[in-house]
Amino acid sequence: MKKSLVGIILGVLALMFVTTGCSSLVGGKWAVKVNGDPVLVKDYDTRVADAQKVYEKQGMKFDTDQGKQALTQMKGQLLDRMIEGQLIAQEVKNLKLNTEDAAVKTQEDVIKKNIGDAAKFQDTLSQQGMTEPELKNFLTLYSKITADVKAPSDTEVKAFFDKNTTKYSQPESVKAHHILLKTEDEAKAIIVQLQAAAKDNVAILPKFEQLAKDNSIEPGAKESGGDLGTFTKGKMVPEFETAAFAQKVGTFSTTPVKTQFGYHVIYVEAHTAAAVSDYNQVKAQVAQDALNQAKDAKFQTYFDDLRKKAKIEYAKGYQPAS
Numbered sequence: 001m002k003k004s005l006v007g008i009i010l011g012v013l014a015l016m017f018v019t020t021g022c023s024s025l026v027g028g029k030w031a032v033k034v035n036g037d038p039v040l041v042k043d044y045d046t047r048v049a050d051a052q053k054v055y056e057k058q059g060m061k062f063d064t065d066q067g068k069q070a071l072t073q074m075k076g077q078l079l080d081r082m083i084e085g086q087l088i089a090q091e092v093k094n095l096k097l098n099t100e101d102a103a104v105k106t107q108e109d110v111i112k113k114n115i116g117d118a119a120k121f122q123d124t125l126s127q128q129g130m131t132e133p134e135l136k137n138f139l140t141l142y143s144k145i146t147a148d149v150k151a152p153s154d155t156e157v158k159a160f161f162d163k164n165t166t167k168y169s170q171p172e173s174v175k176a177h178h179i180l181l182k183t184e185d186e187a188k189a190i191i192v193q194l195q196a197a198a199k200d201n202v203a204i205l206p207k208f209e210q211l212a213k214d215n216s217i218e219p220g221a222k223e224s225g226g227d228l229g230t231f232t233k234g235k236m237v238p239e240f241e242t243a244a245f246a247q248k249v250g251t252f253s254t255t256p257v258k259t260q261f262g263y264h265v266i267y268v269e270a271h272t273a274a275a276v277s278d279y280n281q282v283k284a285q286v287a288q289d290a291l292n293q294a295k296d297a298k299f300q301t302y303f304d305d306l307r308k309k310a311k312i313e314y315a316k317g318y319q320p321a322s
């Protein structure tokens with residue numbers, strides 16, 4: 001919910017489109033006027049309610065202190081995006097652009113495919129406060145404004161790759177399992193059992209998984225056996241991450257690892273080093289990324305100027321926070 005409409009990238013990143021407009025312009029109180037065109041309170045309230053429903057399905061609780069703060073922030077962002085959507089709708093009309101153009105439909109189909117099924121597509125629109133016509137408005141205007149952006153030269157593509165090497169790298173990762181216990185003594189007892197199994201040449205991973213199912217207090221451990229899958233740095237709490245990445249493959253921790261959740265016993269199944277992709281293998285993707293970035297930059301400049309020149313009038317109580 002942090003990005004502005006104009007900072008997005010087409011294609012796969014189009015899943016993150018975050019703009020909206022006004023679905024109805026007849027009668028009722030308005031929250032804001034954009035060059036004289038009103039965004040109605042009832043439409044704004046509907047967008048907020050629809051976005052709330054999707055977030056709540058994902059587990060967000062808006063009746064907590066944190067939830068109330070998030071709701072306030074979300075409301076401000078959604079209204080701002082409605083303003084942006086209104087500006088885009090006005091520009092599409094002023095330039096007499098065709099939102100039903102075949103190229104626009106193709107782009108929309110790619111977005112739908114990347115999101116998944118129709119239900120997920122509609123949920124994504126609702127979560128971001130959009131309607132399908134507004135998405136088409138954006139795609140149409142974006143295509144028009146960026147149509148003359150030239151493909152980067154080979155030299156520019158290589159320079160883009162060198163500047164964004166981490167984007168085309170495989171980050172260091174670990175595949176691990178854990179058993180979470182309430183106390184240090186309980187964790188030490190598990191370690192003693194694992195050491196005994198190792199001494200008796202018992203296969204450690206199956207033993208570890210069974211101990212996790214029988215003893216771990218982690219929700220879901222009875223089904224997962226403590227399997228955390230593969231993760232990169234920054235995904236786990238610091239104490240757990242440090243221990244997991246330092247541990248040798250095929251071993252379990254001999255000292256309990258304390259975190260805010262309790263005491264962990266960790267088994268590391270695999271550890272993959274970071275690796276930079278071969279330039280020639282990713283060159284086509286790099287070229288597309290460089291082109292998208294150039295298009296985004298041009299559209300950003302265009303839209304910033306559009307908004308700067310716009311006359312925006314807020315009703316009392318809907319002014320943005322200073």
